[in-house]
Structures are given as C-alpha cells and as structure tokens.
Amino acid sequence: MPHSPSSSRRPDAAPGLAARALAAKAIDGVLAQNIALEDAFEASSLEPRDLALARMIAGVAMRRYGTIGTILDHLLAKGMPRKSGPLEAILITAAAQILFLDVPDHAAVDLAVRLARQDDRAQAFSGLANAVLRKVSAEKAARLAAIPPEADTPSWLFERWCRQYGEATARTIIAAQRVEPALDLSVKSDAAGWAGRLGGRLLQTGSIRLGNHGPIRALEGYEAGEWWVQDAAAALPVRLLGKIEGLRVADLCAAPGGKTAQLAAAGADVTAVDRSDGRLARLRENMKRLSLRAEVVAADLLAWKAPAYDAVILDAPCSATGTIRRHPDVAWSKSSGDITAVTDLQRRMLARVTDLVKPGGLLVYCTCSLEAEEGEEQIGRFLAGNPRFGLEPVAPTDIGGLNGAITSQGYLRTLPSLLPDPDPVMAGMDGFFAARLRHMN
Numbered sequence: 001m002p003h004s005p006s007s008s009r010r011p012d013a014a015p016g017l018a019a020r021a022l023a024a025k026a027i028d029g030v031l032a033q034n035i036a037l038e039d040a041f042e043a044s045s046l047e048p049r050d051l052a053l054a055r056m057i058a059g060v061a062m063r064r065y066g067t068i069g070t071i072l073d074h075l076l077a078k079g080m081p082r083k084s085g086p087l088e089a090i091l092i093t094a095a096a097q098i099l100f101l102d103v104p105d106h107a108a109v110d111l112a113v114r115l116a117r118q119d120d121r122a123q124a125f126s127g128l129a130n131a132v133l134r135k136v137s138a139e140k141a142a143r144l145a146a147i148p149p150e151a152d153t154p155s156w157l158f159e160r161w162c163r164q165y166g167e168a169t170a171r172t173i174i175a176a177q178r179v180e181p182a183l184d185l186s187v188k189s190d191a192a193g194w195a196g197r198l199g200g201r202l203l204q205t206g207s208i209r210l211g212n213h214g215p216i217r218a219l220e221g222y223e224a225g226e227w228w229v230q231d232a233a234a235a236l237p238v239r240l241l242g243k244i245e246g247l248r249v250a251d252l253c254a255a256p257g258g259k260t261a262q263l264a265a266a267g268a269d270v271t272a273v274d275r276s277d278g279r280l281a282r283l284r285e286n287m288k289r290l291s292l293r294a295e296v297v298a299a300d301l302l303a304w305k306a307p308a309y310d311a312v313i314l315d316a317p318c319s320a321t322g323t324i325r326r327h328p329d330v331a332w333s334k335s336s337g338d339i340t341a342v343t344d345l346q347r348r349m350l351a352r353v354t355d356l357v358k359p360g361g362l363l364v365y366c367t368c369s370l371e372a373e374e375g376e377e378q379i380g381r382f383l384a385g386n387p388r389f390g391l392e393p394v395a396p397t398d399i400g401g402l403n404g405a406i407t408s409q410g411y412l413r414t415l416p417s418l419l420p421d422p423d424p425v426m427a428g429m430d431g432f433f434a435a436r437l438r439h440m441n
Contacts, residue, residue, distance in 0.1 A: 014111060014114060017115070018046055020112070022041070022050075023054040023058040023061070024092075024115060025086070027093055030332065036327070037058060037062055037327065037328070038327065057096055060097075060100050060101060060180070062328035062332065063178055065092070065152065065328070065332055066151035067152055068095045068099065070151055071144075071147070072092070072095060075135050083121060085119045085120070086119055090116055094108045094129075094133050098133065099136065105137040112133055113133075149171065149174055152178055152331075153331060157331060158170060158174065172417035175417070176428040179424040180425065181326060182426050183213055184207045184209050184429075185198075185209075185230065186208075186235050187221075187226060188290065189265075191206055191207075194208060194226060194227060197220055198219060198221070201426065204401055205235065205239075205402055207232040211426055223289075225292075228257075228290060230261075231323075232430075233418075233432040234258055236402075236414065236434065237259065237313060237315070237364050238262040238313065239400075240399075240412065240436045241311050242398075244263065244268040246267060247269065247310040248268070248309045248311075249268040249310060249312070252273050252313065252314045253273070253314065253316060254273055255279030255280050256283055257272065260272040260292075261292055268311075270295065271297060272294045273297045273299055273304060274299075275299060275301065276298075284296055302349065308355065308356055308361070309356055309358060310361050311357070311361055311362040312357050312363050312364070314350065314353050316349055316366070316367050317342055317349075318374050319342055321371060322370045322432055322433075324416070325416050325428060339371050339373055343373045343374055343378060347381070350378070360440075362436060363439065364434055364435070365434065365435050369431065370433075376413075387440075388439060389438065389439055390438050391410060391435065392437065394406050394436060402414075402419075411433065411434065412434040413433055415431055416428045
C-alpha cells in the first residue's frame, strides 16, 4: 500500500501543510512504488500556489536526493525505523526545504512533525523527526560542505559517464542535473517575436527559453495555441529532416507530441503512432489547442503495418537518462538492467521501421538517453546489418550552428552541460542522441 502522510488522520488546516503532504506522497511514490514523480501531481486538487510549492519541494528533494540521504543516514544512527509509513518521505522533503529552499527552517520542521503525527504509522516517530530535522538545520553548512557533488547521482551512472565521456565531462553533466532548468518552448512561427513578448531568450537552435515564469497556462499565447513546451534538445531531431512541407512523415512513439507538432507546423502530412491511448489523449489535446492536424494511430509499432513514408522519426523508448535535469527521479528509478532491456526493444523497432521508409527517404532515430548502447552503438550495429541504409552526417547548419553537439561520426549528441550560461538555470539542455539515415535507392 502507498504511504500517504494524510491517509490515516484528517489533516489540519496549517498553512502549507497540504503542499508538504503532496510532496511527501510524491517522494514516497517514487521510492516505494517506482511511480514517476510527475504522475503524483496529475490529479491534484490543490490551489495552483500550493501545487507549485509541492512540485518545487519534491523536485529539489529528488534532484538532491543523494545529499539528503547521506545526511539523514548519518543522523539516524539505527537507520530509518521499520514500519514507519511515510516517515522517510516526510524527512526527505523537510530536509530538502531546510538545505536548499528559501523556507524558514522552523516552518519546515514544524510541518514535518505535524505530518508525522497525522499518520498512524509515523506518529510514534514524530519526536525523532523533530530531533533529526533540528540537527539538519543546526549543522547544514558543515554537512553540505562534506558531501561531493557526485553524491546526487547514483554511483553506477556516474561511473558509466566517466567511462563514456571522461571524468571532467561527467562532472559537468552531474552539475547541470543538480539545477532546476528553465522552461523551453517551440513556436509555430515568429520565434523572435514570441521571445520578446514572453520575456524569454531565443536560443541559436530556434527554441525560446524562459527563466522566471508563472503558471504555463497563464502565459501569453498558450490558450491561442502559439507554442508548446519542448526541451531545446528534443526539438533538434525534426530539424534533421530539412524541408518537409507536403511530405508524408511518420512520428513513431509520438506521445506526448512535441515532434508531431513540429512536423505539422512545418507543413508535413503527419501520422503520429504510439501504443498508449492515455498518452495519445494528451497528444490530441495539444494538437487541438495548437490548431494543428495529424493522423493519430494507437498501435504497437512492432505489429503496425502502413505504406512507406517519405520520412520517419523513431523516438525510441529508452532509459531517459538524458532527462534527469527535468525529471530527477529517473536517476533513482533506473538500473543498468533497464538499459540492457531497452536496447533490445530499440533494436527490434529499428528492424521493423526499415520497411516504413521509402527508397531515398530519411529515417531519424533518436533517444533521450546519454548511454552509448542506446545511441552510437545501437546505430553502428544497425548500419552494419542494413546495407540499404547509410548515415547522412549532421551538419552544424542543421542545428543552428551548435557545433558541440555533433560527434566525429556525424551523430547528434547533446549533453546537459551544453549551452553554458552564467546563470545555471538558463544553461544546458537535455541529453539526446540522433542519427540521420538515408534509405539508399
């Protein structure tokens, strides 16, 4: 059963308590049930201000989970009490506020103790929670200084990135992932104009980046369908197709639909395919808001049959390790075994889509993973076994002159540490891999 800090007793009306309860529930869902952090907020009935606070607390708690866990481990001499329900999540979210957020320490401690007292399992440990969190407050500077940055990345991932990219680059990746990033938007037209209206920055790749902003739905142009949220790196694979107006293009594994919107806005005749009806519902909603058209198909790609297309984008299921800066729970919900499993699925999907590309057409394969097995190695094996396809190297002009995102082989490879900026919030992009392949005549 999920541990809900307010499941056993009726919560009181202390200001901010509901937001803390939701944040703790979200963290408990990640740690105890492997539920995606974002899913905890989907059905919330909290007021927008409390919901934003809950998201902020939970996001910081996951982004700095390694540091927080290390400190709590040191202070809990006997370890986390057994059968204490949501106590661990309550302590983690309170510590996140004390250590990293502009919240009065006494308020974070008091509200955490209240949450513990409201749960039949955790209430016996409310005194322990009070004592531990007061120590976190009193000793935070010294304890933070003693913990290295890599503590906030699972050791198996950090070691992987050191082997693949070198230790120096691996450290820039984890530094980027410790900072909550700005919001990136893609627009249907007039990117420079919309950057000015929204007070954002037009990136060289064509995306708009917003630092401080209110609720997304309240921003100018949202209701009118002028733009959609899409990380700058996720917007690059579609650019590899070049001019697509009037072409038939398949967007495979399409939900939630950022690439579908790009393709449709560029004038392509788009078919969006995904196996998840729930995720496709969100895609349909986005396309309706944007007044863009696409044929939407719910199907398992491995069994789906269709006439060949002028171009195909396969945004394959992956470990998503490139998205940790936006989805920090990914770091703690994955294992090396997940990478092995997903690479086999990617291989089968690649083999399937060869028949969906017309001779002379383009196939863009992409993943939001930092792992070579899901990118460079995957495509290397594919090309070795499919002589009908050849690599068409990415050029700087394809991606707005972002030279640092092109590998020596001609692949697109973005890292969270790309696009440096004096303000860490305005820096970086998701980790993405893409290869552009031509079906030879």
